[in-house]
Amino acid sequence: MGDFSTDAILLRKIEYGDHDLIITFLTRDKGKISVMAKNAKKSVRRFSGAMDLFSVNHIQCAFPKKNRDAMINLCQTVLENGFSHIRYDVVNTAYASYWTEIVTQWLEEGKAQPDIFELLHTALEMVDDGFIRTEVISLLFQIRFMRLSGFSPGLDQCDACRTGIEGIYSTRLWFDFKAGRVVCSQCKGSISGVQKPTGPFGVSARGCWVSKGTLKQLSWINSVEMARADRIKFSSAAIQEGETLLESFISFHLGRNFNSLEFLNKMRSEK
Numbered sequence: 066m067g068d069f070s071t072d073a074i075l076l077r078k079i080e081y082g083d084h085d086l087i088i089t090f091l092t093r094d095k096g097k098i099s100v101m102a103k104n105a106k107k108s109v110r111r112f113s114g115a116m117d118l119f120s121v122n123h124i125q126c127a128f129p130k131k132n133r134d135a136m137i138n139l140c141q142t143v144l145e146n147g148f149s150h151i152r153y154d155v156v157n158t159a160y161a162s163y164w165t166e167i168v169t170q171w172l173e174e175g176k177a178q179p180d181i182f183e184l185l186h187t188a189l190e191m192v193d194d195g196f197i198r199t200e201v202i203s204l205l206f207q208i209r210f211m212r213l214s215g216f217s218p219g220l221d222q223c224d225a226c227r228t229g230i231e232g233i234y235s236t237r238l239w240f241d242f243k244a245g246r247v248v249c250s251q252c253k254g255s256i257s258g259v260q261k262p263t264g265p266f267g268v269s270a271r272g273c274w275v276s277k278g279t280l281k282q283l284s285w286i287n288s289v290e291m292a293r294a295d296r297i298k299f300s301s302a303a304i305q306e307g308e309t310l311l312e313s314f315i316s317f318h319l320g321r322n323f324n325s326l327e328f329l330n331k332m333r334s335e336k
């Protein structure tokens with residue numbers, strides 16, 4: 066196997082020994098890969114930029130020549146976009162770190178997923194441009210990421226009686242984290258595990274209450290082109306409900322808490 070070069074978003078950076086780094090990238094051509102950057106801390110010429118989290122780089126790599134089990138070597142990087150506007154803002158940085166952590170935790174190594182590369186790249190560019198609220202971009206990123214990963218939450222009909230959202234009388238529906246689907250209030254009584262709302266947005270360990278309007282907006286941003294995202298007019302309440310639903314569902318589905326999300330929650334509660 067020969068060498069290769071590709072565009073790559075930096076997902077994670079771990080120190081290895083005194084001089085080396087192990088870096089995980091989401092690449093356009095080869096999906097998520099981990100590479101060894103020898104002498105990275107000294108070699109400013111080969112590795113331009115600071116190699117920061119979620120920066121976009123053009124990378125050149127070499128497969129190991131002798132030991133096939135050894136890691137891919139990172140030979141050179143050229144910084145393409147460091148997203149300086151994101152880094153100026155601690156909340157934007159927290160959002161970008163959260164998306165990066167989702168991708169890092171979720172994707173298999175070495176499986177090409179150019180759609181997910183494009184999604185993360187576009188979301189970062191949108192935050193950097195600053196025309197659309199980062200909270201809305203986060204909803205857009207999460208719901209599309211789940212669709213591309215093959216498990217979209219079911220938000221357009223009651224999972225029990227199959228009534229479409231439009232035909233449901235009640236204004237709020239129960240979203241069950243385990244099933245990943247909504248249930249109307251008429252059907253919820255017949256399903257065990259549905260609890261009274263406890264948190265500020267009706268979140269419990271098993272699910273959350275969400276209004277019909279928020280569900281409709283989430284379905285819409287899942288289907289619309291990214292370029293039209295600026296036309297979405299979310300109310301603050303819908304943003305909070307949408308974020309609660311998607312962030313709780315993703316954490317539940319992956320069975321873990323995200324450090325970046327805890328930090329983001331802290332930032333949001335201080336606002």
Ligand SMILES: [Zn+2]
Nearest residue numbers: 223226249252
């Ligand atoms: Zn129902």
